[in-house]
Amino acid sequence: MTAPVNKPVKPQQQVSQIRLGYLRAYAPQLALSVLDVPPRDEGVVGANVAIGDNNTTGAFLGQKFTLDVAEVKPDADIIPAFKEMIAKGVLYILADLSARQLLSIVDLARERGVLIFNVGATDDSLREEECRANVFHTAPTRTMLADGLAQYLIWKQWRRWALVYGSHEPDKLFAEALRRAATRFGGEIVAEKEFTDTGTARRTDTGVVQIQRQMPVFTQDFPDYDVLLVADESEVFGTYVPFRIWSPRPVAGTAGLVPSAWHPASEQWGGTQIQNRFARASGRRMLSKDMAAWTAVRIVGEAATRTPSADPGAIAAFIRADDFSIAAFKGQKLTFRKWNRQLRQPIFLGDGRSVVSTSPQEGFLHQVSELDTLGIDQPETRCALK
Numbered sequence: 109m110t111a112p113v114n115k116p117v118k119p120q121q122q123v124s125q126i127r128l129g130y131l132r133a134y135a136p137q138l139a140l141s142v143l144d145v146p147p148r149d150e151g152v153v154g155a156n157v158a159i160g161d162n163n164t165t166g167a168f169l170g171q172k173f174t175l176d177v178a179e180v181k182p183d184a185d186i187i188p189a190f191k192e193m194i195a196k197g198v199l200y201i202l203a204d205l206s207a208r209q210l211l212s213i214v215d216l217a218r219e220r221g222v223l224i225f226n227v228g229a230t231d232d233s234l235r236e237e238e239c240r241a242n243v244f245h246t247a248p249t250r251t252m253l254a255d256g257l258a259q260y261l262i263w264k265q266w267r268r269w270a271l272v273y274g275s276h277e278p279d280k281l282f283a284e285a286l287r288r289a290a291t292r293f294g295g296e297i298v299a300e301k302e303f304t305d306t307g308t309a310r311r312t313d314t315g316v317v318q319i320q321r322q323m324p325v326f327t328q329d330f331p332d333y334d335v336l337l338v339a340d341e342s343e344v345f346g347t348y349v350p351f352r353i354w355s356p357r358p359v360a361g362t363a364g365l366v367p368s369a370w371h372p373a374s375e376q377w378g379g380t381q382i383q384n385r386f387a388r389a390s391g392r393r394m395l396s397k398d399m400a401a402w403t404a405v406r407i408v409g410e411a412a413t414r415t416p417s418a419d420p421g422a423i424a425a426f427i428r429a430d431d432f433s434i435a436a437f438k439g440q441k442l443t444f445r446k447w448n449r450q451l452r453q454p455i456f457l458g459d460g461r462s463v464v465s466t467s468p469q470e471g472f473l474h475q476v477s478e479l480d481t482l483g484i485d486q487p488e489t490r491c492a493l494k
Contacts, residue, residue, distance in 0.1 A: 124418035126166075126173050128405060129193040130155050131213075132204035132228075133182040140347035143460075146395075151204050151227060152177055153390040154398030155405050157382075160389075162409030169416050173409060182206060186213055194220055199420045200408050202401055204228035211238055218242045223424055225404035228397060231281070232484060235448040239491035244407070244427070245450045246400040250285040252483035253367040256455025256467035257360055258289035259481070263469045266334035266358070271300045272327070272349065273339035283339035286361065293472075297337075299330045305344045319345075323352035330355070337361045364459065370399035371456040371463045377439040403436045403451070410434055439466070445480070448491040452479035 130152055139145045147153075155175055162173040176198055178189040186209040193201065194217075201217065202225050203210050210229055217224050218240065226234060226245045230253065235245055261269070269290060273283035283300075290297050303326070327336065336353055338361035340346030346363035358364060372393030375383065382402070386394040394402075411426040412418060426432060433441035438454050445452060455467045468478045480486070 123170050123172050125197075126162075126171055126200075126408065126412055126418050126423075127196065127198045128155070128159070128173065128175050128408060129196075129198040129201045130175060130177045130204065130401070131186060131189060131193065131201055132177070132179050133184070133186070133206060133209055134179045134204075135182050137343075139343050140345075144343070144347065146397075147390075147392060149390065150395055151202075151397040151401045153386065154394065154401035155202055155227075157386055157389050157398075158402040158405030158409065161406060162412070165409065165413050169413065171412055171416075171418055173405075173412075175405070180209075184209075186210075187216070190216065194222060199223065200423075201225070202227050202404050204397065204401070207231040207234055207238075210234065210243075214240045214243055221420060221424075223408075223427070225407070227400040227404055232285070235450045236484060236490045239448050239493055241449070241493040243449060244404070244444060245448075246403045246407070247397070248369050248453060248455065249450065249483050250282050251288060252450075252453075253455060254282065254285035254289040255292065255482045257365070257367040257457060258286070258293045258295055259467045259469040259472050260365075260457050260465050261335055261360065262293045262295060263471070267295050268333045269295055269297050269335050269337050270327070270330045270333040271297050271337045271339065272303055272345075273300070274342050274344050274346075275302055275304045276342040276344070278341040279339050279344075282341055282362065286337050286339060298333050301326070301330075303340070303345045305342065319348045320352060323348055324354045327353040327355070333357065335360055336364075338363045365457055365464060366459070367455050367457055367467075369396040369453060369455070370394060371458040373458065373462050374437070374456060376463075376466075377437050379437045382437050399436070403434060403442070406436070407434050440479075442479075443477075445486070447486050447489045448484070448493070450483065452477060452482075454479065455482060 137146050159173050159175050190213045200223050204227050207229050224243045227247050230250045232249045232251050273279050336357050336359050338346045338349050340362045350359045350364050411423040415422045433443045436442050442451055442453050457465045468481045472481045474480045
């Protein structure tokens with residue numbers, strides 16, 4: 109009788125765990141239309157879909173990616189949640205926070221070798237006066253959004269703009285970005301008016317009647333213009349502007365034709381693939397913050413795959429390298445600006461149903477990258493990375 113042959117046991121591959129964190133400031137948000145209320149899981153789903161994508165490749169390399177999620181109130185101290193997260197071994201944090209909250213942890217993160225990916229805040233100051241070498245921005249800036257919109261309006265030869273902006277600080281910052289875009293690309297803001305938030309009820313039958321009567325009067329005295337620009341990030345009046353103003357004109361900005369980092373109807377450049385995977389995971393379409401979070405997680409995954417390593421130093425060095433790029437279903441590989449860690453990316457222009465166009469527009473040239481026609485360019489930057 110022949111003795112059985114013992115086959116050698118293949119040694120089990122050692123798995124390296126790469127832990128990411130998602131820090132978010134969350135509170136239920138109001139919107140003028142119930143269709144515009146942000147989903148409860150906005151951003152988080154995008155990150156989780158990317159974790160699954162990373163683990164598909166990571167399984168072959170002995171890498172396992174995980175995501176820890178922590179929430180605080182929008183005005184809360186974020187430091188305790190940050191310290192608790194890094195105590196778990198998290199070295200890559202997606203920050204969906206206000207500019208103030210983000211700045212409260214960036215230097216602590218740098219001391220501990222933690223990379224932060226800003227997936228929510230559009231403040232230009234975070235990339236300029238308050239920039240940090242360990243903070244990467246996958247969310248676009250207000251100036252990038254405004255420039256993307258302005259390029260399209262100029263391409264259409266709609267050069268005369270009236271501007272209506274809200275009374276809250278984010279509204280004023282976006283209005284300033286639109287003024288800058290007008291100066292940069294040859295638009296002319298022929299008139300401006302502030303819409304003051306009086307704190308009255310946003311949704312009532314009498315309110316709708318009043319808006320229908322008040323909005324034409326509010327815009328009646330503007331001189332002739334081609335497009336009415338709206339800067340209402342605070343969702344006080346912007347949704348009520350289209351079809352209610354005095355003159356029959358297109359509306360753009362935070363209402364009407366809206367610039368964004370992603371559009372839920374985008375199907376170009378393989379967009380159908382990510383949209384379908386996202387829909388299976390969440391039951392809804394992908395939004396801009398989901399894409400910003402997905403991109404941030406994929407950046408870490410790409411670096412870990414290409415290194416190939418779970419070593420934080422090697423991953424950080426790879427992301428900072430001159431030749432680093434990431435594919436994100438936007439028609440071209442995206443890269444970071446070396447001077448302020450902002451991700452170069454196209455800007456989608458869309459209404460509630462479809463993508464109307466994508467900027468940069470044809471004819472807006474740049475000596476380095478046409479994507480650098482969107483936002484603060486290197487000669488203009490006030491960033492000194494530290």
